[in-house]
Amino acid sequence: MMGKGGPMADGLTIYQDAKERLQAIDGSEFSTFMGMRTLKVSEQEVQVEMDLDGKRNSVGTGHGGAIFSLADQAFALACNMGELTQVARSASIKYIRPARGRLVATATKQSEDERGSVYRVEVHEGGTLVAVFEGVGHKLKVKK
Numbered sequence: 001m002m003g004k005g006g007p008m009a010d011g012l013t014i015y016q017d018a019k020e021r022l023q024a025i026d027g028s029e030f031s032t033f034m035g036m037r038t039l040k041v042s043e044q045e046v047q048v049e050m051d052l053d054g055k056r057n058s059v060g061t062g063h064g065g066a067i068f069s070l071a072d073q074a075f076a077l078a079c080n081m082g083e084l085t086q087v088a089r090s091a092s093i094k095y096i097r098p099a100r101g102r103l104v105a106t107a108t109k110q111s112e113d114e115r116g117s118v119y120r121v122e123v124h125e126g127g128t129l130v131a132v133f134e135g136v137g138h139k140l141k142v143k144k
Contacts, residue, residue: 017083017085018080018081018082018083021080021085022041022077022080022081025073025076025077025080026038026077030069031073034050034055034066034069034070034073035050035051035053035054036048036049036050036069036070036073037049037050038077039104041077041081043081044108045078045106045107045108046074046077046078046081046106046107047074047104047105047106047107048070048073048074048077048104048105048107049070049102049103049104049105050066050070050102050103050105051101051102051103052066052099052100052101052102052103056100060100061098061099061100062098062099062100062103062130064093064095067093067095067099067103067123067130067131068091068093068131068133070103070105070123071091071093071105071107071121071123071131071133071135072088072091072133072135073105074105074106074107074121075088075091075107075119075121075133075135075137076088077107078107078108078109078119078121079107079109079117079119079135079137082112084139084140084141085139085140085141086116086117086137086138086139086140087137087138087140088135088136088137088138089116089136089137089138090135090136091133091134091135091136092133092134093131093132093133093134094131094132094133095130095131096129096130096131096132097128097129097130098130099123099125099128099130100125101125101126102125102126103123103124103125103130104123104124104125105121105122105123105124105133106121106122106123106124107119107120107121107135108120108121110134114139115138115139116136116137116138116139117136117137117139118134118135118136118137119134119135119137120132120133120134121133121134121135
């Protein structure tokens with residue numbers, strides 16, 4: 001996904017600290033365990049995919065926690081591309097319809113200020129919208 005010290009996908013160039021942060025998020029123990037794979041990191045959006053095999057609930061559809069985790073991963077990558085580390089201040093999700101297969105979560109920035117940011121993450125199975133997630137990021141320190 002990312003190269004050392006150089007531009008990222010789609011010509012995106014970011015701070016070295018952010019590159020290390022994104023690599024840590026992308027390669028985290030949990031995202032690896034869940035089978036998440038980052039597809040795209042750009043100024044416009046972040047895309048992460050995950051298959052629901054082994055992540056289904058008792059009625060055979062994708063477990064809500066697995067879908068939330070995928071959306072949260074896309075949000076974490078998207079809000080941590082800047083100079084400052086961000087953590088989630090809040091997050092919510094609306095489940096639209098059940099899913100059973102391969103999901104792709106796409107995170108896009110809605111707003112940002114000196115204290116944090118807001119991202120919308122849409123989760124799709126093929127062309128079908130499965131869930132909509134909103135994450136509010138909190139910057140750990142204010143830029144000088």
